[in-house]
Amino acid sequence: MKAVVIHAAKDLRVEEREAETPGPGQVDVAIEAGGICGSDLHYYNHGGFGTVRVREPMILGHEVAGTIKALGQGVSHLAVGDRVAVSPSRPCNECEYCLLGEQNHCLNMRFYGSAMPMPHIQGAFRQRLVAEAWQCHKVADGVSINEAAMAEPFAVTLHGVNRAGALLGKRVLVTGCGPIGALAIIAARAHGAREVVATDVMETVLKKALEIGADRVINVAETPEQLSAYSSNKGYFDVQFEASGNGQAVRSGLEVLKPRSVLVQLGLGGDVSIPQNMVVAKEIEMKGTFRFHKEFGLAVDLINQRRVDLKPLLTGTYPIEDAVAAFESAGDRAKSMKVQLAF
Numbered sequence: 422m423k424a425v426v427i428h429a430a431k432d433l434r435v436e437e438r439e440a441e442t443p444g445p446g447q448v449d450v451a452i453e454a455g456g457i458c459g460s461d462l463h464y465y466n467h468g469g470f471g472t473v474r475v476r477e478p479m480i481l482g483h484e485v486a487g488t489i490k491a492l493g494q495g496v497s498h499l500a501v502g503d504r505v506a507v508s509p510s511r512p513c514n515e516c517e518y519c520l521l522g523e524q525n526h527c528l529n530m531r532f533y534g535s536a537m538p539m540p541h542i543q544g545a546f547r548q549r550l551v552a553e554a555w556q557c558h559k560v561a562d563g564v565s566i567n568e569a570a571m572a573e574p575f576a577v578t579l580h581g582v583n584r585a586g587a588l589l590g591k592r593v594l595v596t597g598c599g600p601i602g603a604l605a606i607i608a609a610r611a612h613g614a615r616e617v618v619a620t621d622v623m624e625t626v627l628k629k630a631l632e633i634g635a636d637r638v639i640n641v642a643e644t645p646e647q648l649s650a651y652s653s654n655k656g657y658f659d660v661q662f663e664a665s666g667n668g669q670a671v672r673s674g675l676e677v678l679k680p681r682s683v684l685v686q687l688g689l690g691g692d693v694s695i696p697q698n699m700v701v702a703k704e705i706e707m708k709g710t711f712r713f714h715k716e717f718g719l720a721v722d723l724i725n726q727r728r729v730d731l732k733p734l735l736t737g738t739y740p741i742e743d744a745v746a747a748f749e750s751a752g753d754r755a756k757s758m759k760v761q762l763a764f
C-alpha cells in the first residue's frame with residue numbers, strides 16, 4: 422500500500438508500506454479521504470512546531486474516513502462494507518488522566534501522525550489502516566466520505582465549545598477563520614449562540630465565514646475600528662474563540678470581551694504578550710483547549726443527522742500521488758480552506 426511520509430521540512434514522499442492484518446478487536450479500513458491539517462502543514466513546511474521535530478520518517482495525517490474491508494476477531498458492532506470516520510485519538514485508558522476522563526491529556530497518547538514521542542506515532546495517510554474498532558464511527562448513508570473526514574477538526578472545535586461552557590444566548594467572537602475558526606462558527610451556532618462575529622485579514626475566508634453562519638465579518642487588516650467599536654461599555658462579547666494564534670487577536674479580543682467572559686485559545690502562536698491588567702480588571706477567564714476525545718462521536722452524530730453542514734469548507738481533493746501539490750495548495754490560505762487527499 423501507499424503512504425504519505427514526511428522525512429524533513431519540504432521532503433514529503435509517497436512510499437510503499439507493508440499492509441497490516443487486523444488483530445482481535447481491530448478492523449482493516451480502506452482509507453478514502455484524508456484532510457490536511459495545520460499540524461501536517463507544520464511538519465511539511467518547518468519539519469515540526471515548537472520544540473517538536475521530525476526525527477525519523479513518519480506517515481502524516483489524522484483526519485481520515487474510509488470503508489471497512491476486514492474484521493478482526495470479536496468485532497460485532499461493525500461489518501465489512503461499513504463506511505466509518507476513524508478517531509485518531511488513541512489514549513491508554515489506564516493512566517491517571519484517562520481515569521479522570523481527560524483522555525486528551527493521556528500520558529501515553531498515540532495520536533496519529535505525531536512526532537512528540539520517539540518512536541513517532543505513524544499517521545493515517547495510507548491506503549489501508551488497521552484501527553481499533555472503538556475508534557471507528559459509522560457514517561450515515563448519503564453523507565460523503567469527505568465530509569466524514571472532517572469529523573476530526575470539527576471535534577477539536579466541539580471540545581473548544583465544551584471548554585467555553587454553555588453558549589445558549591451568548592455573543593461569540595471568532596478570531597481567525599481558517600478551518601478551525603470556521604468550524605468554531607458552525608459549532609457555536611449548533612450550540613445556540615445568539616450572535617457570531619468573525620474576524621480575519623483575508624477577504625476570501627471572511628466570505629466563507631459569512632456563508633457558513635457568521636452574522637457579521639470584519640477584516641481587521643483593513644477596518645480594525647469596526648472591531649474596536651465593540652469595546653465601549655466594557656465590551657460586548659461573552660465568549661471569544663481565538664483561532665488565529667496571533668497576539669494582536671488576543672489583545673483586541675480582550676478589549677471587546679465583557680467582564681467575566683471567556684477567551685478560549687484554539688490557535689497555536691507561541692509567545693504572546695497580553696495586557697494582564699485587562700484580564701484582571703475584567704475578570705476574564707482564559708482557557709486553553711487541546712484536541713478532544715469523546716467529542717469525536719458527537720461530531721460524527723451531528724454530521725450524520727445533518728445538524729451541521731461542513732461541505733462548504735472542502736476546497737478540493739487530490740489523489741495521493743499528488744500529495745506535494747495538495748500540501749502546497751493547503752498551505753495557501755488565500756485559495757484553500759480544507760484540502761483532502763483521496764487514496
Ligand SMILES: [Zn+2]
Binds near residue numbers: 574
Ligand atoms: Zn486535524
Ligand SMILES: [Zn+2]
Binds near residue numbers: 518519527530
Ligand atoms: Zn492514558
